[in-house]
Amino acid sequence: MKQTNYDNWNGGIYYYTLTLTINVDVFSQIRTDILQYETTIYEAISQAYMPDESEVITTVKLLPILIPPNENALDVVDGRLDEPAFWKPGYFKLFISHLATFKVTASALKNTLEQYGISGFVAHEDIEPTLEWQKEIESGLFTMDALCAILIRGFNRSKWTDQEVGVALGRNVLILPIIRGLNPYGFIGKYQGFKAQGKNVGQVARGIFELLATNPKTSSTIVTRLSELFLxxxxxxxxxxxxxxxxxxxxxxxxxxxxxxxxxxxxxxxxxxxxxxxxxxxxxxxxxxxxxxxxxxxxxxxxxxxxxx
Structure with a gap:
């Protein structure tokens, strides 16, 4: 268990991420249901582990592990454990994939989603992102609970947004296509989209929340996170x-x-x-x-x- 954030309210609240390592072979067998396993474990631990209000477990992660020869297992785990600081502690983590031309509206969407217990990461599309920015994007992709793809014209021609969607597909996390001028295509065509044309940011944010709250992949996670945030x-x-x-x-x-x-x-x-x-x-x-x-x-x-x- 590792402290991932701190809030100085009410004498201080410490937020932790609990990472459980499992054999690579076992992980590969349950990969398609990994989010459900993480949520089930999180809910069980939340009920059993409540030492006081100053210590809160916000996330449970199942990590496939293969320890190289002559390496310490804890060192390997610690190297993969850090959760990016841009996620708000205790919130549902939504990666917002978009084109740079839409970044102002994407940022407004991120801010509006917070009332629903959703922390958004707004990825910018630069022609050649710096190495540091690429690392931030990778961190967001490998710790997100779901991905929201804002489908405007040109989205499918961007090598960055397509790769972001590809990671979501590979991790089997939910993808929410937000349709605004471009219909879902390829592998994301099977996902239920939200038609954003003619709607304002508030309406789109609520639509995203309602989709997350009803989808079997995310409903339990977002209900648990929002309940804890309320308390x-x-x-x-x-x-x-x-x-x-x-x-x-x-x-x-x-x-x-x-x-x-x-x-x-x-x-x-x-x-x-x-x-x-x-x-x-x-x-x-x-x-x-x-x-x-x-x-x-x-x-x-x-x-x-x-x-x-």
């Missing part, structure tokens, strides 16, 4: 955006909502009247008893004199 919200405005996003997910299970209710009182930020109104609307959908601000009050015993020191 760790630093402000009422942040929490409001996240609970409204959670209410959009039709596949949200009653067990998930009950788990949210059992943990929400751990964060006093969430007792805001506006947040409770929105959260109770979610509870109402599942016939779960409403929450009151008094439920956040901690019961403190006054009988402390006789406690062993």
């Amino acid at each position: 760790l919200s630093n402000s009422a405005s942040e929490a409001l955006k996240r609970i409204k996003s959670l209410r959009l997910i039709q596949s949200l299970s009653k067990e998930r909502v009950e788990a949210l209710r059992s943990r929400i009182t751990e964060n006093d930020v969430l007792k805001s009247t506006r947040v409770l109104i929105e959260f109770n609307l979610l509870l109402q959908l599942y016939s779960i008893p409403k929450l009151k601000s008094t439920d956040f009050e901690k019961t403190v015993s006054n009988q402390t004199d006789d406690l062993p020191f």
Whole structure:
């Protein structure tokens, strides 16, 4: 387990990535379902490993490993473990593949996606990217949860965007074609696309979120990430955006909502009247008893004199 980020809110929160190494042969057998395995392990660990609010596991990665002769296994793992700093900790990681001519709109899309618990990486298409920029792109491609391809005219003629899509295909992560002047082609033709022509950035962002929340490859991951982000919200405005996003997910299970209710009182930020109104609307959908601000009050015993020191 390795610390991948830190937030100084509420005395400090440490974020960790847990990497589990498995034999290359086993990895090759489960490669097509690797994201589901990672999500299942993540959910199990999230329930079992909660030492306190200051330590949060945000990601579980399964890594195929083949240790070369005379090399230390931990050194090999550490060399492949680092998660890029451009991903926001705890968020769903979406690589946004686009042409440089569309970078302003792509950046606006990235910013709007954050309210849905999605951290976007906006890759720029330079004629000859620097070696450092290529490394950043590679890091994003090999740590992303899904790829969004903004299909405008010329996208299929770019050697960079086609290679980015190729990595997504090779890793078997979900590809979301955003159709804006160019229809899905080749291997990405089988993926459900989102027609963006005539829509604004907000509508496209919501469409991406809804596709991620309903696709079997990504639904469990994004529900888990968004739920945790809601519980760790630093402000009422942040929490409001996240609970409204959670209410959009039709596949949200009653067990998930009950788990949210059992943990929400751990964060006093969430007792805001506006947040409770929105959260109770979610509870109402599942016939779960409403929450009151008094439920956040901690019961403190006054009988402390006789406690062993």
